[in-house]
Amino acid sequence: MLKDLVNKNRSYRRFFEDQPVSKDTLVELVKLARLCPTAANKQPLRFILSCDPADNGRIFPYLKWAGYIKGWGGPKEGERPAAYIVIVGDTDVTSDYSWGDQSIAAQTMLLGAVEKGLGGCIIGSIDKPGLCTSIMIHSRYQVLLVVALGKPKEQVAVDDIKDGDVKYWRDENEIHHVPKRRTEDLILSLLQNPSSQDRMS
């Protein structure tokens, strides 16, 4: 069920690094991204795939992990992602309305990964010049997001938010807790057109 997939699709940041993610799996995920909505149907997104440990090592140093967890510099060796999909925009194709495309593609690929027993994290905090140099991205392409992927090695719990504090945290058992606002606090109102009410009565 979609609800189960969405529930399971947490942001995972620690992985069994020795459990590989194949090139074929990454291509399957890009096939999902290909079918996603894109503003004005411009389809500006391009994808750089990495699943080889040496190549992964060219990406990892340029990503910033879990800013709210102070003193944690990201996953240690052995717990790093086994693969990455770098989402870039083709500046020859992109439009002013393309800003949402990369997030839809990233989330769709993550849902596909979860369905395959994997998990991952969207990374937007990127040393973009460093990454461009490291993996030699042509200036025509703008780095937008990185999707880190692997077999999750951590447990993530979703909690009801307390006192409006959105900061995720880790407990003594290394469980990562993510506070979420309550549904009733997200829905501002239900518009009720008086004429439609008339029709209902």
Ligand SMILES: Cc1cc2nc3c(=O)[nH]c(=O)nc-3n(C[C@H](O)[C@H](O)[C@H](O)COP(=O)(O)O)c2cc1C
């Ligand atoms: C556009 C976007 C950018 C993000 N960038 C980062 C990032 O740079 N580093 C990171 O550790 N997590 C990043 N995240 C993950 C969020 O921190 C995460 O979604 C949030 O804490 C809620 O957790 P959940 O995904 O398990 O619901 C990003 C998420 C989104 C949607």
